[in-house]
Amino acid sequence: MSLEVYNEEQKEAINFDGKHLLLLAGAGTGKTKTIVGRAAYLIENGTPPEKIQILTFTKRSASEIVERVKAGISGRSAQALNGSTFHSWCNQLITLFPNLFGASSYTVIDADDQLGLMKMACGNAKAVYGKLRIKPQKILDLFSFARNTRTNLTEAIRVLLHKGKDDEETNEEIEELRPILEIVIKEFQKLKIQQKYLDYDDLLLVVGNRLNKDENARRILSNAYDYILVDEMQDTNPLQWFLLAPFENICKLFCVGDDAQSIYSFRGADFKNVHSFTDRVRNSEIKKLNKNYRSTQEILDLSNWLLEQSPIVYNKKLNAHRGPGKKPTIVNVSNQFEEANYIADKILTDFGENGKSFSDFLILSRSQYYTKPLQAVFLQKKIPYETYGGRKFLEAAHIKDVLAVLRVINNPLDQIAWMRYLTFVHGIGEVRASNYLREILSVGPDQINGEFLESIIPGLEGQTIKKYYEAVSENKHNVKAAVKDLYKEMELDLALKYAKDWQEKRKGDFPVLEMLAEHYSTLGEFITEGILDNSVGLGGNHLLEGSKIQTTQHQDHVIISTVHSAKGLEADVCFVLNVSPKTYPSSYSLGNSEEIEEERRVLYVALTRAKNELIITRTTDSLNAYKASTDSPFASNEEESAYFFENLPEELVKQESPLGQFKKPIDATSRNEIDLDFGFDFS
Numbered sequence: 001m002s003l004e005v006y007n008e009e010q011k012e013a014i015n016f017d018g019k020h021l022l023l024l025a026g027a028g029t030g031k032t033k034t035i036v037g038r039a040a041y042l043i044e045n046g047t048p049p050e051k052i053q054i055l056t057f058t059k060r061s062a063s064e065i066v067e068r069v070k071a072g073i074s075g076r077s078a079q080a081l082n083g084s085t086f087h088s089w090c091n092q093l094i095t096l097f098p099n100l101f102g103a104s105s106y107t108v109i110d111a112d113d114q115l116g117l118m119k120m121a122c123g124n125a126k127a128v129y130g131k132l133r134i135k136p137q138k139i140l141d142l143f144s145f146a147r148n149t150r151t152n153l154t155e156a157i158r159v160l161l162h163k164g165k166d167d168e169e170t171n172e173e174i175e176e177l178r179p180i181l182e183i184v185i186k187e188f189q190k191l192k193i194q195q196k197y198l199d200y201d202d203l204l205l206v207v208g209n210r211l212n213k214d215e216n217a218r219r220i221l222s223n224a225y226d227y228i229l230v231d232e233m234q235d236t237n238p239l240q241w242f243l244l245a246p247f248e249n250i251c252k253l254f255c256v257g258d259d260a261q262s263i264y265s266f267r268g269a270d271f272k273n274v275h276s277f278t279d280r281v282r283n284s285e286i287k288k289l290n291k292n293y294r295s296t297q298e299i300l301d302l303s304n305w306l307l308e309q310s311p312i313v314y315n316k317k318l319n320a321h322r323g324p325g326k327k328p329t330i331v332n333v334s335n336q337f338e339e340a341n342y343i344a345d346k347i348l349t350d351f352g353e354n355g356k357s358f359s360d361f362l363i364l365s366r367s368q369y370y371t372k373p374l375q376a377v378f379l380q381k382k383i384p385y386e387t388y389g390g391r392k393f394l395e396a397a398h399i400k401d402v403l404a405v406l407r408v409i410n411n412p413l414d415q416i417a418w419m420r421y422l423t424f425v426h427g428i429g430e431v432r433a434s435n436y437l438r439e440i441l442s443v444g445p446d447q448i449n450g451e452f453l454e455s456i457i458p459g460l461e462g463q464t465i466k467k468y469y470e471a472v473s474e475n476k477h478n479v480k481a482a483v484k485d486l487y488k489e490m491e492l493d494l495a496l497k498y499a500k501d502w503q504e505k506r507k508g509d510f511p512v513l514e515m516l517a518e519h520y521s522t523l524g525e526f527i528t529e530g531i532l533d534n535s536v537g538l539g540g541n542h543l544l545e546g547s548k549i550q551t552t553q554h555q556d557h558v559i560i561s562t563v564h565s566a567k568g569l570e571a572d573v574c575f576v577l578n579v580s581p582k583t584y585p586s587s588y589s590l591g592n593s594e595e596i597e598e599e600r601r602v603l604y605v606a607l608t609r610a611k612n613e614l615i616i617t618r619t620t621d622s623l624n625a626y627k628a629s630t631d632s633p634f635a636s637n638e639e640e641s642a643y644f645f646e647n648l649p650e651e652l653v654k655q656e657s658p659l660g661q662f663k664k665p666i667d668a669t670s671r672n673e674i675d676l677d678f679g680f681d682f683s
């Protein structure tokens with residue numbers, strides 16, 4: 001029996017015996033806990049664990065759920081339970097069913113590679129692309145937005161480039177742009193297919209298309225799955241709905257979500273979708289959870305107040321099962337170093353005197369970039385930490401150099417990887433590399449080997465290319481050995497290329513790469529799984545977002561996370577950084593009420609992570625500037641001066657500043673005439 005304790009509503013959801021269920025509930029009400037309970041219940045009642053698929057937004061939360069289920073079930077009976085992100089799941093399906101999806105020999109490419117390929121496509125379509133004033137990255141954004149929202153190109157252009165405007169002038173501009181974009185995007189798609197690449201969206205589409213169109217495919221999968229459990233349903237976008245839709249007839253869906261925590265509209269998610277669940281999914285029901293078990297009432301009062309200020313009605317008022325506690329604190333700081341020192345000192349005091357662990361602290365920020373000064377202070381004061389969100393481990397330049405060699409051996413048509421591999425070698429520039437590439441691609445993949453490469457590339461360069469190639473090709477079936485031998489060959493050149501920060505920053509990544517490689521049996525799996533879901537822990541320690549390996553020596557560490565990567569996290573003490581004007585809401589969103597409301601939900605997610613202490617920082621400079629601008633007779637319209645904490649009732653929070661209690665001194669109630677005299681006697 002499971003170790004977890006559930007309330008009646010949770011038990012009802014866990015034991016649900018209808019077909020499909022949506023559990024719609026507020027922050028901290030136990031949605032994730034209920035998924036854990038549901039999976040354990042199903043396994044204990046005879047569902048084979050491999051027939052249950054858990055889908056989450058990050059690999060980290062997938063592993064956490066799976067580990068919790070395993071911990072609650074005795075023996076090894078839950079070992080085969082699988083939890084993954086949508087992308088990684090689709091990738092697994094493609095690998096598990098090579099015939100069904102026909103895509104097993106493809107290489108998955110990341111955002112950088114996509115951009116490289118789009119640039120090539122723009123180059124190939126020069127005749128028309130030359131007329132455009134639109135960057136390749138923007139074209140990728142349009143393409144991806146249209147696919148994820150499943151709208152047409154016209155609408156994608158309208159939303160992304162014209163803020164949704166629908167008038168004659170806009171329509172004319174769109175009509176001019178659309179056919180040119182069509183040519184460029186088709187060229188991009190052609191290049192992808194030629195070189196056997198799949199981008200992230202393709203993974204979902206390949207699986208979704210097949211399952212929606214092909215009854216036999218649905219039959220095959222219905223033998224593989226009995227239940228799909230989906231976390232964070234409010235953030236699924238139309239492409240993910242498209243993927244899930246056929247599962248209505250394949251197995252049973254159990255979805256949990258909270259409309260007030262929807263923060264992914266830039267990926268096409270629309271929280272209103274969860275409201276139409278019962279219309280979209282036949283034989284489905286909705287259940288709710290009401291009690292918040294995470295936070296004390298004061299933390300929820302502030303969170304509730306924030307949502308109540310929204311024009312959107314969420315019908316949410318969280319009540320703390322745990323009762324009252326400490327009031328949230330707003331700390332007004334004069335700059336980021338003062339903020340960082342305040343946080344570090346508080347952590348060290350609590351750690352030393354109050355018996356807390358480092359893992360009791362969670363620090364939330366809009367961006368990882370903002371936390372750099374904080375990280376510097378943590379390093380100086382020796383506070384162990386890890387970061388969530390930000391650039392992925394396998395996307396760092398020095399790692400991509402090494403992966404490029406693995407990639408061409410895995411897929412000899414991978415031109416992006418060939419170019420990176422060839423130009424990595426000192427003395428080979430883009431032009432020479434593309435000439436060699438033409439020769440390489442003119443022979444059959446079977447003829448490509450170290451000898452061949454040396455024969456077409458003269459001199460020392462050819463020898464180096466051969467050495468790299470053979471380090472991997474000789475270890476094709478042992479990924480760890482391939483990485484190890486290849487790194488041995490490349491080490492000197494890598495150190496030279498990245499001389500500036502090789503010792504301090506980059507060198508230490510390679511033992512991690514080797515350890516990571518150990519978990520994969522084929523090059524293809526390693527490359528793809530790796531780029532889909534890994535993340536880097538800064539501060540000298542690297543971690544992979546999943547629980548596959550953790551290389552940090554400190555199991556006990558503070559987490560510094562972006563709010564977007566903090567879904568599902570919780571901690572005893574939570575710092576929410578820089579809740580200042582122009583940051584909440586971000587100045588980019590001003591003027592667009594939908595974006596402002598999404599920003600509000602971002603802050604709501606951040607506030608509701610705290611269990612006992614919620615500490616919010618903001619800068620006095622930004623407050624003063626904001627006050628000056630709103631007091632000014634030239635103040636623009638109300639929306640532009642929006643700041644979420646503008647009318648915050650005083651009783652909801654306590655305010656302080658690191659230099660002492662922040663409290664305005666009390667002034668006389670009426671203004672006196674100035675009393676100024678000479679200050680001396682003229683005699």
Ligand SMILES: Nc1ncnc2c1ncn2[C@@H]1O[C@H](COP(=O)(O)OP(=O)(O)OP(=O)(O)O)[C@@H](O)[C@H]1O
Nearest residue numbers: 005006007026027028029030031032033293294568
């Ligand atoms: N019945 C319960 N008894 C005791 N504690 C509970 C119960 N249900 C949930 N909790 C605790 O409440 C906290 C929040 O639970 P959980 O993370 O599952 O909520 P959630 O709805 O997924 O939250 P969010 O959407 O905000 O991430 C956890 O610490 C969990 O252990």
